[in-house]
Amino acid sequence: MTAMTATVNAAGLRRDAATERRFFLSLALPSLVIVGIGAILPLFWILQQSLATARGDITLVNYTALLTNGLTWRSLLVTLELSGGTLLCCLVLGIPLAFLLASTSPRTASRLMVLVLLPLWTSILVRTYGWLVILRRDGLINDLLVGSGLVSEPVPLVYNFTGTLIGMVHYMLPIFVLPTYAAMRDIDGNVIRAAASMGASLWHCFRTVILPLAFGGIASGSVIVFVYTLGFFITPAILGGGRISPIAIRIDRTLSTLQDWGGAAAFGVFLLLIVAVLGVTALGAARLIRSKPAAD
C-alpha cells in the first residue's frame, strides 16, 4: 500500500517537475523569439540573399564575383591592418595604464577609472566628432604643430588610415583596459614583494611575474579588440573620409551605392566567416598558451 502510494506520488512529482520545467522554459521564450527574429533570422537571410538569383534559383555568382574582385582582398588587407594596428596600440597604451591603475590605492583607482569609463559610455558619434575637431587640417594638433614652427604645412591626420586608427584605438582602449586591469588587480601583492625581496628588478618582475599572471586578462582583452574591430563601420566611415575601405565600408557601398543586394550579402557572409575563424583561432590560441605551465 505504502509502496504503491510512493510510486503514484513519484509519478505525480515527476509530472509536476516536468510542468515546472516547461513553465520556466516558457519564461525564456520572449527573449529567444526576439533574438531569433531580430538577429538569427537576419543572418540566415543574408545567406539566402547571397545564394539566390532574382528569380529564386540558387547561384554562386555573387561569391565568384566577390572572390575574383581585387578590391575584396584589398579591403580584407586594410581590415586586418586596422585591427592589428588597433590591437598593437591597445597593448602598448593599455598595459601600462592597467598596471598603474592596479598599483594605486583602490580609492585613486576608482577615481581614475571614471576617466576610463567616461569615453566607454560616450556616444561613438560624439567621440568621432571630437577627433575630427582635433585632427583636422586646421584642427587643434595642426594649429599647435604649425604655430610652434615644427612643420610648415598641416600634417594630414584625418580622412586617412592614421585618423581611422586613432579613432578605433580610442574606441577599443577602455574595453581592453577593463579585463587587463581586473587581472592585474587580482595579483597577490605578496608575490611582487617576494620577487622584490629576492632582488628582482622592477622590469624583471614585471616581465616574469606580473605579465604572466595577468595573461588571462590581456588575452581576453586582445581577442575582444581584434575580433570586434573586424566589423567596424562608423569610425572608418567618418574618420576615413571615403579613402579607407575596410570590409564594413565595402559592404555599405555595395548595398547603398551599387544597390547590389546579393553582392553585399555575399560580402556579409565573407565577413562573418572571417570573424568566426579568427575569433575561434584567437580564443583557442589564448587557451593553449594559458594551459602551458607558467613556471618556465
Add this chain to the structure above:
Amino acid sequence: MLDAYPESRLAHALLWSFGALVLAFLILPTLIVVPISFSGSDMLEFPPRSLSLRWYASFFGSADWMAALRTSLILAGLTAIVSVPAAFLACVAMDRLGGRLASGIYTFAVIPSVVPGILLAIGLFFVLAKLRLLGTLGGVLLGHVVLAIPVAVVVLYPAVRRFDWVQLQAARSLGAGWGGGIVGIMLPQMVLSLVSAALMAFLSSLDEAVISIFVSSGANTTLPKLMFISLRDQIDPTIAAISTLWTGLVVAVVLLFAARQRP
C-alpha cells in the same frame, strides 16, 4: 604592486606620466567639444574667440534635429520597456533550469553582442525590406531590443542568481503562485539591478548608430543617424552642442553609478 619598489622613483614618475598621457588621450575628444559648442563663430576654432549659445539654439530650433531627438528618446524608452522584462524572465528561466539548458539560453541571448553590427544591420535591412517595414519605428525597435537584451541579461543574471529561492518556496507553500511570488517578493529585492538594466538598455539604444543608419529613415530617423549624415557631409558646430548635452548626461549617470558603488 609598485609599493614593493619604493626606491625606483624614476619608474614611478615614468609610469605616472605615461598613464596621465593615456588618460588625456581617452578624455580629450570628449572634452574638446564643450568649448566649441559655446563658440560664437561658424568656424571650429579652439579656443573660441567669442562665446554664444547659438549652436544650442540651432539644435533646439531645428525641426529635423528635434524630430530625431524625439524618435531616439521614444525608441530608447520602448527598448528599455521591452528588453528588461524579456531579459529578466530569461534570467529566471536560466537560474531555475540550470545546466546545459541555461548555458544554451545564455549563449543564444548574447549572440547579438558578438555579431558585427554591420551584419545585423544589413540582415535586418533585408528582412524588413521583405516585410515592407523599412523606415518604420517597429523595425528599428526590433534591432535596438535585440542589442539591448544581451546588455540587460548580463546586468540582471548575477542579481537573479543571488536571489534566495527559499523565500519563494515559502510563499508558494502559503498559497502564492509563481507569478505572484516573483512580482511580490523577488522584484522588490531587485529594484536596483532592474533600474541599472533599464538605464543600460536605454543608453544602448540612444547610442546605437549602425542599425539605425541602415533601417531608419524619414520621420523615424534617429539622432545618431542624423549626426552621422551631417558629420559625413560637413562639420556643423551644432553637433558640438548635442555632444556636450550628451556627455553631460553620461557624466551624470557615471557619477551616479560611482556614488552607488562607494556607499
